[in-house]
Amino acid sequence: MILAIVFLGRPEALSSEPSKAPGRLSPLVVTVDEIAKGQPKPAEPPLAPIEVDEKARMVRVPVTFTQARGAVEWLLVSGPKHATASVLTTGCSSKALAEALARLGLADGVRPGRTGAGEVTPPQGTAVEIDVVLRTAEGRRMRIPAGLFFSQVSGGEPVGRGKWVYVGQEVVSERDAKISITDLEGGLVATDLRSPSAMIYWVPDAADAGAPAARPCYASNFPLPREGEVRELIIRPAAVAEKPAEPAEPAEPSPSESPSE
Numbered sequence: 001m002i003l004a005i006v007f008l009g010r011p012e013a014l015s016s017e018p019s020k021a022p023g024r025l026s027p028l029v030v031t032v033d034e035i036a037k038g039q040p041k042p043a044e045p046p047l048a049p050i051e052v053d054e055k056a057r058m059v060r061v062p063v064t065f066t067q068a069r070g071a072v073e074w075l076l077v078s079g080p081k082h083a084t085a086s087v088l089t090t091g092c093s094s095k096a097l098a099e100a101l102a103r104l105g106l107a108d109g110v111r112p113g114r115t116g117a118g119e120v121t122p123p124q125g126t127a128v129e130i131d132v133v134l135r136t137a138e139g140r141r142m143r144i145p146a147g148l149f150f151s152q153v154s155g156g157e158p159v160g161r162g163k164w165v166y167v168g169q170e171v172v173s174e175r176d177a178k179i180s181i182t183d184l185e186g187g188l189v190a191t192d193l194r195s196p197s198a199m200i201y202w203v204p205d206a207a208d209a210g211a212p213a214a215r216p217c218y219a220s221n222f223p224l225p226r227e228g229e230v231r232e233l234i235i236r237p238a239a240v241a242e243k244p245a246e247p248a249e250p251a252e253p254s255p256s257e258s259p260s261e
Contacts, residue, residue, distance in 0.1 A: 054104065058234050058240075059097070061090055065225060074087070074190050077188060087149045087150060106126050107168075109126065128235050129145075131145055132234075150191050167198075
């Protein structure tokens, strides 16, 4: 009875006017940023595409440093899914990267397989060289081997000698469709041989002798670039890359890598 009296004492309970339902319910979808700012989020600039230089036999991928520290399972991932465990990220898909590398004549290889606790068989495929190229607002250009950005210990010296091996996308067939597991997972270039669906793997020299121990990698003590620098990842067959090293900051771009490429 007390509850009834309290309920009847509410003004809305005594109203004889029936409630009116809206004629149509429209979905309302807003982001956290829109709620905070009270206005629509501006459109992001279009993503730069992958570039293929068939004459120089190299592929250029636009990338961004994630600033990740600690364990890094990948050198490069597509999208934000694994950005906290990768040195670099890109908006380009694995399909676009595979098509670009196919134009250089790279064929799919064999991905690493586990043979026991902590051991894997090394991947088999085309060896490639991977560099990070930085272009500053002042026009200076630096080309850095990708292996300098990760280490065997957290914050330690960059990894020793090794090689990058291209194996291609991990694709499964479902009826009449082909599904890219690499695109679903987002990992493109792996620093850990246990990564199941990467396209390129880092293989330490010790792996050449047999089944190596799969060890995690970490962000190294190599300094990261400043804000405002244009970054791109260059991938090319190692056979093409075997030539005298060019200076880290050449006064003039080399003929094979001029800004007009």
